[in-house]
Amino acid sequence: SQQGEEDPQALSIQEGENATMNCSYKTSINNLQWYRQNSGRGLVHLILIRSNEREKHSGRLRVTLDTSKKSSSLLITASRAADTASYFCASMNTGFQKLVFGTGTRLLVSP
Amino acid sequence: NAGVTQTPKFRVLKTGQSMTLLCAQDMNHEYMYWYRQDPGMGLRLIHYSVGEGTTAKGEVPDGYNVSRLKKQNFLLGLESAAPSQTSVYFCASSKHRVATLGSSSTDTQYFGPGTRLTVL
Numbered sequence: 001s002q003q004g005e006e007d008p009q010a011l012s013i014q015e016g017e018n019a020t021m022n023c024s025y026k027t028s029i030n031n032l033q034w035y036r037q038n039s040g041r042g043l044v045h046l047i048l049i050r051s052n053e054r055e056k057h058s059g060r061l062r063v064t065l066d067t068s069k070k071s072s073s074l075l076i077t078a079s080r081a082a083d084t085a086s087y088f089c090a091s092m093n094t095g096f097q098k099l100v101f102g103t104g105t106r107l108l109v110s111p
Numbered sequence: 112n113a114g115v116t117q118t119p120k121f122r123v124l125k126t127g128q129s130m131t132l133l134c135a136q137d138m139n140h141e142y143m144y145w146y147r148q149d150p151g152m153g154l155r156l157i158h159y160s161v162g163e164g165t166t167a168k169g170e171v172p173d174g175y176n177v178s179r180l181k182k183q184n185f186l187l188g189l190e191s192a193a194p195s196q197t198s199v200y201f202c203a204s205s206k207h208r209v210a211t212l213g214s215s216s217t218d219t220q221y222f223g224p225g226t227r228l229t230v231l
Contacts, residue, residue, distance in 0.1 A: 033218070044222070
């Protein structure tokens with residue numbers, strides 16, 4: 001399988017705490033993306049980091065990329081109950097045509 | 112601007128029946144994709160299209176066929192449904208990829224709300 005893996009599979013934290021999710025992928029990439037999925041809904045794009053970038057920020061999101069380890073992490077700072085969702089990483093291969101998704105991390109943020 | 116829409120939202124089939132899932136996008140995107148999502152497995156690519164009249168196989172294409180007769184529509188067909196095809200199906204689209212690397216924002220995929228299919 002080409003699928004990447006995410007760690008942890010599930011994460012439960014309190015509001016205000018930070019949440020960190022890790023992702024590993026298998027092939028050479030052009031970019032890596034993170035998506036969010038609320039229960040019963042489609043995926044929504046959060047942030048994209050290119051293969052020549054090491055860190056990127058967007059609001060409360062911080063993404064890192066280590067191409068030597070084929071890994072990425074997503075940090076959500078000062079989490080809110082509304083951040084409760086599943087988060088997926090997706091790697092874009094160097095052929096630019098397909099995204100390969102990870103298995104996802106289920107995040108639960110309690111008030 | 113509706114984005115990506117999928118029809119139907121829910122469907123129950125008996126083994127051996129056929130059906131077609133319709134995906135439509137109004138963003139003039141070149142690329143369209145069909146995924147299936149199963150518990151604990153994330154999304155897996157079934158088929159995709161890089162333009163009107165073109166289709167290509169993804170990771171799990173067996174048992175499915177697709178057509179892209181119009182740029183805005185991408186159809187997924189199940190000719191003889193099997194219980195193993197019980198899943199949630201998502202369609203997605205993305206802009207045309209341009210030659211310059213500086214346009215990686217075109218790689219963002221926009222997803223539909225999903226179709227929940229049960230095959231008995």
